[in-house]
Amino acid sequence: MSSSPSNSPTPFLELRDISKRYGSVLALSGVNLTVASGEVVALVGDNGAGKSTLVKAIAGTHRAEGTILIEGREVKLTNPHAAYAIGIATVYQDLALCENLDVVANLFLGRELARPPLFGYLKRLSVPEMERMASDTLKSLSVRLPSLRRPVALLSGGQRQAVAVAKALLWGSKLVTLDEPTAALGSEQTAQVLELIRRLADQGQAVLFISHNLQDVFAVADRICVLRLGTNAGTFERRTTTMDQVVAAMTGGLTMAVGQ
Amino acid sequence: MTELASKTPQVVESSATAGPLGLTGWRARLAANRGTEAGPLPVILGLVVVWIFFQTQNSNFLSSRNLSNLVLQMAVTAILSIAVVLVLLAGEIDLSLGSVTGVTSALLGVLLTNDHWSAAAAIATTLVLGLGIGLLQGLVTVFVGVPSFIVTLGGFLAWAGLQLALIGPEGDLPVTNGTVTAIANDYLAPWVAWTLAGAVIAVIVALEVLRYASWRRVQVKPPSVIQTGFRVASVTIGLLAVVAYLNDNFGVPYLLVLLLGLAAVLGWVTRRTLFGRYIYAVGGNIEASRRAGVPVPTVRVAVLGLSGFLGGIAGIVSTSSLYATSAGVGGSVLLLEAIAAAVIGGVSMSGGRGRIYQGLLGALLIASIVNGLDLLGQAASTEDIATGVILVLAVSIDSFNRRRRAASGA
Numbered sequence: 001m002s003s004s005p006s007n008s009p010t011p012f013l014e015l016r017d018i019s020k021r022y023g024s025v026l027a028l029s030g031v032n033l034t035v036a037s038g039e040v041v042a043l044v045g046d047n048g049a050g051k052s053t054l055v056k057a058i059a060g061t062h063r064a065e066g067t068i069l070i071e072g073r074e075v076k077l078t079n080p081h082a083a084y085a086i087g088i089a090t091v092y093q094d095l096a097l098c099e100n101l102d103v104v105a106n107l108f109l110g111r112e113l114a115r116p117p118l119f120g121y122l123k124r125l126s127v128p129e130m131e132r133m134a135s136d137t138l139k140s141l142s143v144r145l146p147s148l149r150r151p152v153a154l155l156s157g158g159q160r161q162a163v164a165v166a167k168a169l170l171w172g173s174k175l176v177t178l179d180e181p182t183a184a185l186g187s188e189q190t191a192q193v194l195e196l197i198r199r200l201a202d203q204g205q206a207v208l209f210i211s212h213n214l215q216d217v218f219a220v221a222d223r224i225c226v227l228r229l230g231t232n233a234g235t236f237e238r239r240t241t242t243m244d245q246v247v248a249a250m251t252g253g254l255t256m257a258v259g260q
Numbered sequence: 261m262t263e264l265a266s267k268t269p270q271v272v273e274s275s276a277t278a279g280p281l282g283l284t285g286w287r288a289r290l291a292a293n294r295g296t297e298a299g300p301l302p303v304i305l306g307l308v309v310v311w312i313f314f315q316t317q318n319s320n321f322l323s324s325r326n327l328s329n330l331v332l333q334m335a336v337t338a339i340l341s342i343a344v345v346l347v348l349l350a351g352e353i354d355l356s357l358g359s360v361t362g363v364t365s366a367l368l369g370v371l372l373t374n375d376h377w378s379a380a381a382a383i384a385t386t387l388v389l390g391l392g393i394g395l396l397q398g399l400v401t402v403f404v405g406v407p408s409f410i411v412t413l414g415g416f417l418a419w420a421g422l423q424l425a426l427i428g429p430e431g432d433l434p435v436t437n438g439t440v441t442a443i444a445n446d447y448l449a450p451w452v453a454w455t456l457a458g459a460v461i462a463v464i465v466a467l468e469v470l471r472y473a474s475w476r477r478v479q480v481k482p483p484s485v486i487q488t489g490f491r492v493a494s495v496t497i498g499l500l501a502v503v504a505y506l507n508d509n510f511g512v513p514y515l516l517v518l519l520l521g522l523a524a525v526l527g528w529v530t531r532r533t534l535f536g537r538y539i540y541a542v543g544g545n546i547e548a549s550r551r552a553g554v555p556v557p558t559v560r561v562a563v564l565g566l567s568g569f570l571g572g573i574a575g576i577v578s579t580s581s582l583y584a585t586s587a588g589v590g591g592s593v594l595l596l597e598a599i600a601a602a603v604i605g606g607v608s609m610s611g612g613r614g615r616i617y618q619g620l621l622g623a624l625l626i627a628s629i630v631n632g633l634d635l636l637g638q639a640a641s642t643e644d645i646a647t648g649v650i651l652v653l654a655v656s657i658d659s660f661n662r663r664r665r666a667a668s669g670a
Contacts, residue, residue: 006629007664047308047411081553082553096545096547096548096551096552097545097548098540098541098543098544098545098548098549099544099610100540100544100545100611100612100613101537101540101541101544105540105541109541109548109549109552109554110549110553110554111552111553112534112537114533114534118533119533120534120560121562122529122532122535122668123533123535124532124533124534125532125533125536125537126474126476128474128475128477128480128482129478131480132479132480134479135480139552149303149483173572215287228527
């Protein structure tokens, strides 16, 4: 187990003693987590370990008890908009893309650039400017797409994931949370998405990567935070950890590993 | 018995896999080239076939006089089909359109004939009624949370009732106001038609030039000049040809100007403005739109309101063309024809895919079939059967495309 990495004294995100109760069920109990800028932290755990609940607390969709610090200052993430404004972008498993719209339209959905002469919702879309920004952002992530003018429905799963991530980046996020981004992908596309995650961190983003595929986690994470039954079951430096240790933490402590 | 049962499916299977496999590859390639939209290609092909067929059967079919007549026949359905496209794009449906046409037609008749209002005041009030009905249905849909399918089904019944109440026991009202009857029965003077066509072409060219300038300003590769040029050229040639041909006889009907004007304005709004982008977004993925901050409730109410407004225009056109209003105006057949027109035009029933002008094309195809069969002296029953078959064909194409999208990894 270790504390936050030495290169960043104040992590971008710090969760202290987070608890969440659904009726009589305690989904999270006293969870701590830090994610520094430029770092990929993997959040792993079995089904029902509380990963999704924690993600929702960070995204502002669910309120949880405890303290959330952004760059050392306490914040209240009462709704998704507040989280977004602070620089927390969450890419959910369903990606939230409009498949009938093209890549540019999806990247700018809800934040379109538009200009007069008409006003309000009748402003004209500034399509060229949007495409310019979109292609710059995608280039910075080294994402190559066949065309930005084709409907998202025609893209592969990995390309869609890239679009969803670029959407987060385009709007000035500082922490990108990805919920099971590789769950529905083949091996080649998984590799592309993992590369993308690495590049995000190299650009200085804090990345929280939720997965229960340990191979993916070990391929890309700097640190691995294990949840078990709603509590911390250990945080590991990837370099000094074996997969067996993480599995042991996920499934119920070291006793099992020793037993085998 | 068991032997037979086990054998038969094998035969069927092997013969079934051979054909569609080749077809799938072909369709996949087509999808990669054209995007995922069904597109207007089937309806345009249909129009060509139908027009050639009727022209060879009766040389009057493509005459200036008959085409002018065709515009009159298709007008009400065409206006409603534009409304249907709009609501379908946003992922909604408006089943009240036929009755909205009826009730607005009735109101116009009552205001003009019984209450002796001026044409302008009566028309304005009628449009307000259409808009009001649409907004009411939109508000109930969005804020009470009843699906638009149900709200407008209720509207379909209620507005038909209101129509009967307005018209009264007579069952019909003549309308003789010259301004109102001119809408569907008068023509542009030839020089006005030419000037208008010239102005429209100039505006289209100017807009495209400005559009390309804005692409160049940000140094992004603009859309294919050849495609845009082809589109502008075909609109120009088409417009000039239509004006020249129709000027041979009575001239260009006001109704054609109204139809093309509505399609052009709403086409521009849906493709080029913020509001249009929101319509497609909401129709494509309402949950993603909501999360992205698209004003989903406003968009849904506005679209259903606009639909009612267009129903009001259809009511006015209907009254004008009949020189009267009656209990029989509007109703379910008109509504279903308008929905059929949109779907035949290639607009997806599942939302977010299609263009406004495709509604016009679909309405034109239906009207062409009815008009042509009329010329051949066929009974109304044949017309209904033909329209029905075409509708099912068109929806088959839509579901075909949807499966193709699903297969291509949606």
